Amino acid sequence: MTIIITENEQELSQELGRLIEKASNEAINDHNQFYIGVSGGSLITFLANGLKGIKTDLSKWVIFFNDERVVPIDDPDSTFGAYKKDIVGKIPLKEEQFVQIKQGVSMALYFTEALPVFDMLLLGMGPDGHTCSLFPDHPLLEDDSRWVAPITDSPKPPAARVTITFPVINNAKACVFAMAGDGKADMLKRVLIDKEDFPVNRVKPKSGTVHWIIDKAAGKYLKN
Numbered sequence: 381m382t383i384i385i386t387e388n389e390q391e392l393s394q395e396l397g398r399l400i401e402k403a404s405n406e407a408i409n410d411h412n413q414f415y416i417g418v419s420g421g422s423l424i425t426f427l428a429n430g431l432k433g434i435k436t437d438l439s440k441w442v443i444f445f446n447d448e449r450v451v452p453i454d455d456p457d458s459t460f461g462a463y464k465k466d467i468v469g470k471i472p473l474k475e476e477q478f479v480q481i482k483q484g485v486s487m488a489l490y491f492t493e494a495l496p497v498f499d500m501l502l503l504g505m506g507p508d509g510h511t512c513s514l515f516p517d518h519p520l521l522e523d524d525s526r527w528v529a530p531i532t533d534s535p536k537p538p539a540a541r542v543t544i545t546f547p548v549i550n551n552a553k554a555c556v557f558a559m560a561g562d563g564k565a566d567m568l569k570r571v572l573i574d575k576e577d578f579p580v581n582r583v584k585p586k587s588g589t590v591h592w593i594i595d596k597a598a599g600k601y602l603k604n
């Protein structure tokens with residue numbers, strides 16, 4: 381596991397960009413595509429800044445949503461809507477490169493293995509320790525029968541969502557958490573120092589790597 385603590389959000393975005401650039405070039409050299417899963421929330425701003433100017437063949441990227449809120453695309457809560465607004469057209473990525481994961485059907489078009497093998501998953505962490513739409517104490521934490529599952533009782537609105545499950549997360553080659561701000565500091569201490577059982581602590585790829593990129597405010601209880 382690697383932990384990078386940055387001075388501020390701008391540096392965080394740059395570190396994130398560097399990590400993605402390296403992984404994408406390795407993946408494209410290896411299998412001519414880069415399969416990346418992206419989260420919603422604050423990650424979108426880090427990506428909008430961090431992807432600018434990175435050296436990679438963006439046309440080889442296939443971008444999946446790790447989780448999606450089941451709302452119309454023009455709803456402010458829509459993850460795809462936010463990517464369309466902040467990323468598509470600003471970074472040379474086309475809307476068609478984004479795969480909506482609803483029901484797992486679209487994912488099965490890309491992966492023929494028993495479990496999808498993502499080159500990289502970009503993850504966030506809610507102040508309650510959730511990641512994707514996998515929330516503390518929710519039965520979906522134990523779901524090992526599906527790649528993608530619906531949730532209708534998300535404690536964070538909106539209640540209806542779809543999310544990838546832990547078997548998919550833990551089959552990825554690299555999982556990267558990115559987060560900033562004081563509001564994440566307490567949970568980061570509970571996760572990384574006290575090692576309490578929260579969904580984020582269940583991210584343990586079988587043969588992949590885990591990276592944390594956090595700013596100084598979020599990492600204030602961690603030693604650099």
Ligand SMILES: O=C1O[C@H](COP(=O)(O)O)[C@@H](O)[C@H](O)[C@H]1O
Nearest residue numbers: 419420421422423504505506512
């Ligand atoms: O609801 C969600 O929350 C998490 C964390 O979001 P953040 O704004 O606190 O960074 C996000 O990773 C997930 O994709 C999203 O649906």
